[in-house]
Amino acid sequence: DVKVTQSSRYLVKRTGEKVFLECVQDMDHENMFWYRQDPGLGLRLIYFSYDVKMKEKGDIPEGYSVSREKKERFSLILESASTNQTSMYLCASSREGLPIYGYTFGSGTRLTVV
Amino acid sequence: AQTVTQSQPEMSVQEAETVTLSCTYDTSESDYYLFWYKQPPSRQMILVIRQEAYKQQNATENRFSVNFQKAAKSFSLKISDSQLGDAAMYFCASQRPDSNYQLIWGAGTKLIIKP
Numbered sequence: 075d076v077k078v079t080q081s082s083r084y085l086v087k088r089t090g091e092k093v094f095l096e097c098v099q100d101m102d103h104e105n106m107f108w109y110r111q112d113p114g115l116g117l118r119l120i121y122f123s124y125d126v127k128m129k130e131k132g133d134i135p136e137g138y139s140v141s142r143e144k145k146e147r148f149s150l151i152l153e154s155a156s157t158n159q160t161s162m163y164l165c166a167s168s169r170e171g172l173p174i175y176g177y178t179f180g181s182g183t184r185l186t187v188v
Numbered sequence: 189a190q191t192v193t194q195s196q197p198e199m200s201v202q203e204a205e206t207v208t209l210s211c212t213y214d215t216s217e218s219d220y221y222l223f224w225y226k227q228p229p230s231r232q233m234i235l236v237i238r239q240e241a242y243k244q245q246n247a248t249e250n251r252f253s254v255n256f257q258k259a260a261k262s263f264s265l266k267i268s269d270s271q272l273g274d275a276a277m278y279f280c281a282s283q284r285p286d287s288n289y290q291l292i293w294g295a296g297t298k299l300i301i302k303p
Contacts, residue, residue, distance in 0.1 A: 105289045114197070116279060116293040124289070164233065168289050174240075176223055177291070179233035 077101075080165050080180035087187050093152040095183050097165030104170040106148035107177070108132075108140060111162040120163075123148055124170075155187045190214050192282050194294035201270045202302050208255070209265045209297045211280030218242070220283040223291065224254070224265045227277040236278070239263065267299075275301045 081096035099106065105124050109117040119132030121140040129140050137159060141149045148167075152159055162184050166177040192213045201207035213222070224236040239247045239256050246254050251268045263282075267274055277296045284290035 114295050116192075116194075116295040117281075118293075119290065122290070162231070166233075170289070174221065174238070176225075176235040176238060177233070182231040 078165055078167055078178050078180040080163075080183050082183050083181065085183055085185045087152075087155050087185065089156060089187055091152075091155045091187075093155045093185065093187075095150040095152075095163055095165075095185070097148045097150070097180055098146050099148075099167040099178070100146065101167060101169075101178065102145065103167035103178070104145075105168045106142065107166045107168075108138075108148065108150045109164040109166065110134060111164055111182070117164065120150065152185075155185075157187050159185065160187045161185060190282070190285060190292050192280055192292050192294040194278075194280055194297050196297045197295070198298040198300065200300040200302055201267075203270055203272060205270055206266060206268045207270055207299065209267075209278050209280075209299065211263045211265070211294055213261050213263060213280070213282040213292075215261065215282060215285060217283075217285050220285075222254075222256070222263045222283070223281045224252070224263075225279045225281065226274075227279065227296075228273075228275070233279070237265065270301050272301050272303060275299060 078099045107122040108120040123129045123142040139151045165180040168177045220241045222239045225233045237249045253266045255264045279296045280294040281291040
C-alpha cells in the first residue's frame, strides 16, 4: 500500500524553538508539498518541491523553510516557532505532470506552539 | 487570484438519503482538472472524484457523482445513499493556472450523517 508518512501525529513546542516536520513517500513521486490547514481557510500551500534540492515558495512561506535532500523525503522547518504557527500541517506528493492522479496525503501533524 | 468557494461550511443528511455539496471556482483556463477530496476524522485526505474540464460527461465513482457546469464554473458533489462512513470534511480543489501540479483549495464543507 503506497503511502506518505509524516513522522509525528501531534507535536507541542515552545515559542522560539526550531521545529522539524518530516515527510517520507514511497511512491517515487517527483512532487512534494507542505500545506497548512486551518478551519475556514482550507489548505494553504507553504512550499513545494518538484525535484531533489529544488523548492519553490507557495502562498504562505513566511516563517518556514524546507529541505529536500532525497527524493523520498521533504522536511518543513519552522526556524523560530511562534503561536500563530499552531495549526495542522499536511504533506502530500504527486507524480510529475498533469495532476490527473491527484495528490497522496499523509495523516497530518497537529502542531501546538505554546 | 483564482479562488475556489464552498459556500456551505456544514451540511447534514439522513443516512441513506442524497446530499449535494456545492463548489464554485474561478479560472480563465479552458482545460483544467477539478477534484473533490474527503478528510475523515483519521485526517488523511482521500481523493473522491476528479473531472477534466474538456470532458462534457460528469464523472461518477460508485455513489459519488459530480454536476459539472463549465460555463457557470460550478462543480458540485452528489453523494447518494449516504452512509455513516461518509461523515467527513469535503474539500473542492481546482488546478492552478499555468501549473501542472498545483491545486487551489476551497475552505471545506463538514458533512454530518444522521443515523
